[in-house]
Amino acid sequence: MPLLNIITIPHQTLRIKATPVALEEIRGLREFCNKLEKTMLAKDGLGLAANQVNVLKRIIVISTKDGPLVIINPTVSRKSIRKEISEEGCLSIPEVYGLVKRHRSLLVTGLTKKGEAIRLKATGLFARAIQHEVDHLNGILFIDRMKRLTRGTLPHENV
Ligand code: ZN
Numbered sequence: 001m002p003l004l005n006i007i008t009i010p011h012q013t014l015r016i017k018a019t020p021v022a023l024e025e026i027r028g029l030r031e032f033c034n035k036l037e038k039t040m041l042a043k044d045g046l047g048l049a050a051n052q053v054n055v056l057k058r059i060i061v062i063s064t065k066d067g068p069l070v071i072i073n074p075t076v077s078r079k080s081i082r083k084e085i086s087e088e089g090c091l092s093i094p095e096v097y098g099l100v101k102r103h104r105s106l107l108v109t110g111l112t113k114k115g116e117a118i119r120l121k122a123t124g125l126f127a128r129a130i131q132h133e134v135d136h137l138n139g140i141l142f143i144d145r146m147k148r149l150t151r152g153t154l155p156h157e158n159v
Pocket of ligand 1: 089090132
């Protein structure tokens with residue numbers, strides 16, 4: 001299965017808000033979701049959003065301990081008041097790393113690639129990746145939220 005092509009800045013699609021996926025669309029998007037998973041794995045990413053492969057649909061994939069997890073129409077709620085600062089990178093912004101403040105924990109709801117409802121509590125790196133990917137769906141990049149540039153010497157993940 002060929003991988004999807006990841007676009008990089010200043011590609012316009014990275015700045016456009018993605019459109020929600022209709023329930024009846026999900027079956028037809030199964031192959032795309034599989035490719036999104038494969039592409040994230042091949043690029044060693046912690047997450048990937050559809051915008052990053054030039055598709056304006058609200059679909060993200062996140063790396064979990066059980067493997068890649070696609071979340072369609074992700075909605076974040078119950079964001080913790082507590083925030084954490086850590087280093088982030090992005091497959092669409094090569095060679096750039098910076099410190100970003102994110103909520104420490106949150107609740108994410110949405111649909112799996114099979115169209116089943118999911119509801120997950122996320123903390124730490126998992127919560128960070130979800131916030132980074134949902135930002136992509138809204139045309140927001142981590143460099144917009146970055147406190148300062150780092151040299152990529154801290155442990156980091158590309159998302
Ligand atoms: Zn990214």
